[in-house]
Amino acid sequence: MSGNVAAIRDLSIRFDTQQGPVYPLRNVDVDVPRGQIVGIVGESGSGKSTLALALMRLLPGNAVVTGGEVELLGKDLLKLPAEEMRGLRGTRLAMIFQDPMTSLNPVRSIGQQMLDIQYRSPASRAEKIAKAADALKRVGIPDAREQLKRYPAEFSGGMRQRICIAMSLLQKPELLIADEITTALDVTLEAQVLHLLRELRAELKGSILFISHNLGAVAEICDRVVVLYAGEVVEQGPVFEIFDRPQHPYTRALVECDPARIETTTRELPVIPGDVPNLRSIPRSCIFAARCAEVMEVCRRDRPPPTVIGKGHSARCHLLEGVES
Ligand SMILES: Nc1ncnc2c1ncn2[C@@H]1O[C@H](COP(=O)(O)OP(=O)(O)O)[C@@H](O)[C@H]1O
Ligand SMILES: [Mg+2]
Structure with a gap:
């Protein structure tokens, strides 16, 4: 395999609605x-x-x-039998959601759930409990052994998020x-969670797909950044390239809006004038044309293909065509 834990190629998705x-x-x-750590950054929707x-x-x-x-962990994800897919989830592949209640079972104690996810391990029950308590300690939850007896609803949102991270410490997923x-957390908690994720990456030797609309958080922990705009990747590249020499006008608008705001305290993406495209009727033009300050005639006519600007750095913009990489 190509050194990629996941490789998505030319993926298109449709939702059928009434x-x-x-x-x-x-x-x-x-x-x-x-x-x-690959950051996916984009506005809501x-x-x-x-x-x-x-x-x-x-x-x-x-x-x-x-x-x-989609190649995931060396397999063709879209063709993988459902059974094998279930086997990957929670072992080699794990997800933490914005609302930790989505992944925690409200009627099982934290300890039971942390034992459940170790079901494949040959360790004894006592060893598994010790491991669970240790994982809680690692994410800064004091009095871990006592906390294992409690139920998800007895914790604050920030604590529940840490519990989910502790669970992924136990699972050691590759992705x-x-x-x-971090969206629902205050700035202090957010900084702690970001720090934890960085540690986790070192420990897991795995990869993290870090989805956020917080540019500061992305700048802080990601190696690569993918900028999504209305369902299209408008630019992607190494984090320093994206923040130091953004090439797509959308990325530039995000990053250059106010450089002082690119820090962890940034809560929202800057507001760019104009309307976000309607995902029901996709124009044949560049997807950003209607809001772009540098729009040209060709932009309203043709959708630009990705142009390679540097190693691992590309953007979809007519302005870049013919520019030497
Ligand atoms: N099940 C669904 N059916 C129809 N539209 C959906 C569904 N889920 C999400 N969408 C729409 O798809 C778009 C992308 O949503 P989403 O992936 O949740 O964006 P983000 O996570 O960036 O906020 C939005 O316009 C959203 O309203
Ligand atoms: Mg979302």
Whole structure:
């Protein structure tokens, strides 16, 4: 395998609704190299969660993959038998959600759940409990042994998020998908969770797909950044390239809006004038044309293909065509 834990190629997804089809992801390419943290950044509705759920093969029932391929852990994800897919989830592949209650079982104690996820381990029950308590301690939960007896509802949102991270410490997945996990946390908690994720990456020797609309968080912990705009990857590259020499006008608008804001305290993406495209009728033009300050005639006519700007750095913009990489 190519050194990528996941490789998404030309992936397109459609949602069928009563009001007709919606096209949340179109021709998406994303590589997640082994051992790296890849950030997916985009406004609300840009398709971040849809991408995560596609990787987990947990898309809602009205979703149809209309094209593309996904290689995950050396396998063809879209053709993998359901049984084998279930086997991957929770072992080699794990996801933490924005709302930790989504993944925690409300009627089982934290300890029971932390034992459950070690069911494959040959260790004794006492050893598994010790491991669970240790994982809780690692994520900064004091009095861990006592906490194992408690139920998810007895913890605050921030604590529950840490419990989910502790569980992924026990699972040691090769790919951990974290979908907006710091969005509901205050700045201090967020900084702690980011620190934990970084440690986790070192410990797991795995990769993390870090989905966020917080540019500061992405700048802080990611190796690579993928910028999604209305269902399309408009730019992707190494984190320093994206923040130091962003090439797509959308990325530039995000990053250059106010450099001082690119720090962990940034809560939201900057507001860019104009309307986000309607995902029901996708224009044949560049997807950003209607909001782009540098729009040209060709942009309103043709959709730009990705242009390679540097090693592992590309963007979909007509301005870059013919520019030497
Ligand atoms: N099951 C669904 N049916 C129809 N539309 C959906 C469904 N799930 C998400 N969408 C739409 O797809 C788009 C992308 O959503 P999502 O992936 O959740 O974006 P993000 O996570 O970036 O906020 C949004 O316009 C959303 O309303
Ligand atoms: Mg989302």
